[in-house]
Amino acid sequence: MTTVAPRRTRAALLLALAAVAVLGACAQPGQVATAIGAPPTPTPQAGGLPATQGGPCPTSEVPTGLSSQGVLSGGQRRPVLVYLPRGRRAGKPIPLVLDLHGSGSTPKQQLESTGITRTADRNGFAVVAPQGGVPFTLGRTHGFAWNVPGVPLVDGKPVPRGAPDDVQYLRDTVETVTKLVCGDSQRVYVTGFSGGARMTSQLGCELSTRVAAIAPVSGLRLPTGCRPTRPVPVVAFHGTADTVNQYNGGKSPTWDYSVPVAAQRWAGADGCAPTPGAQQVEPLVTATTYQGCGGGAQVRLYTISGGKHAWPGTPGSMAKGLTPPRIDPNELMWTFFAAHPLGSTA
Structure with a gap:
């Protein structure tokens, strides 16, 4: 059963925040100007998930801004950061966006690198940043990695035996935080970078009845044996100069086909028309979109020419001599998310 941990003392909170604030290598520098509050005691709710948009909604006890919460999963209390936007309308269910860090990174660094909390303030959605279950060192940095099935x-090493079930943890996170903040159960979305993008792709398959749409960044795959129970809208971002997860595929058995092929495979799984359309968004950015998908879904790939293994638009995200294109991937993905709630047929 999924529950939220009770209120801790200030000392315990500082220890919890220290545990999730280890610096990682898969994120870019940035800032999140928020105050971190103490984990609240949840308000019990009957009947499982709260009502969706327009229904009754109890007042959230989670403070505005960034706070550290706890989720019980697999018998462990696991950390998650939650950001509630400024100016939230009380009593109205709020959309949730899970933001999954890359290998060797942390939830805090993922929020800082993406700048997604600023997007949340502008558009009125909550951000949920969970933590991978595998302690992982990448170079001289220490963070966490995701236990992606199979x-x-x-670094090529197998996931350690006894590693937590991260798919179940993320399922528990969705259920717990939806209840805790009165999230809109029709508008739960997932994005992630690198290893977090691979896990985002996995959740599109395994949580297709709970997750409305996904947005992998530098890591789109169609997992082996993926059988989503509904067409899942997908928007992805990837640079052609990515040397970690190569745009055109690589020799690694876990990265052996190109990103355009991954988008094509998702389009096939979603029942889209076989021939996509292409649009030049900026001089270095092309959007390839598959239309005519089942259930009103779309599959869209933003290709950044000269983009490196990085969140688009951030410092150092382009190959030498190239200026980052004037796109905001957070706004692009949110526009896509907002157009694709669960049950949408448009």
């Missing part, structure tokens, strides 16, 4: 770690 996929080794980025």
Whole structure:
């Protein structure tokens, strides 16, 4: 059963925040100007999930801004950061966006690198940043990696025996935080970078009845044996100069086909028309979109020419001599998300 941990003392909170604030290598520098509050005691709710948009909604006890919460999963209390936007309308269910860090990174660094909390303030959605279950060192940095089913770690080593079930943890996170903040159960979305993008792709398959749409960044795959129970809208971002997860595929058995092929495979799984359309968004950015998908879904790939293994638009995200294109991937993905709630047929 999924529950939220009770209120802790200030000392315990500082220890919890220290545990999730380890610096990682898969994120870019940035800032999140928020105050971190103490984990609240949840308000019990009857009947499982709260009502969707327009229904009754109890007042959230989670403070505005960034706070550290706890989720019980697999018998462990696991950390998750939750950001509630400024100016939230009380009593109205709020959309949730899960933001999954890359291998060797942390929830805090993922929020800082993506700048997604600023997007949340502008558009009125909550951000949920969980933490992978595998402690992982990448170079001189120490963070965490995701236990993606059937996929080794980025260094080629197998996931350690006894590693937590991260798919179940993320399922529990969705259920717990939806109840805790009165999230809109029709508008739960997932994005992630690198290893977090691979896990985002996995959740599109395994949580297709709970997750409305996904947005993998530098890591789109169609997992082996993926059988989503509904067409899942997908928007992805990937640079052609990515040397970690190569745009055109690589020799690794876990990265052996190109990103355009991954988009094509998702389009096939979603029942889309076989021939996509292409649009030049900026001089270095092309959007390839598959239309005519089942259930009103779309599959869209933003290709950044000269983009490196990085969140688009951030410092250092382009090959030498190239200026980052004037796109905001957070706004692009949110526009896509907002157009694709669960049950949408448009």
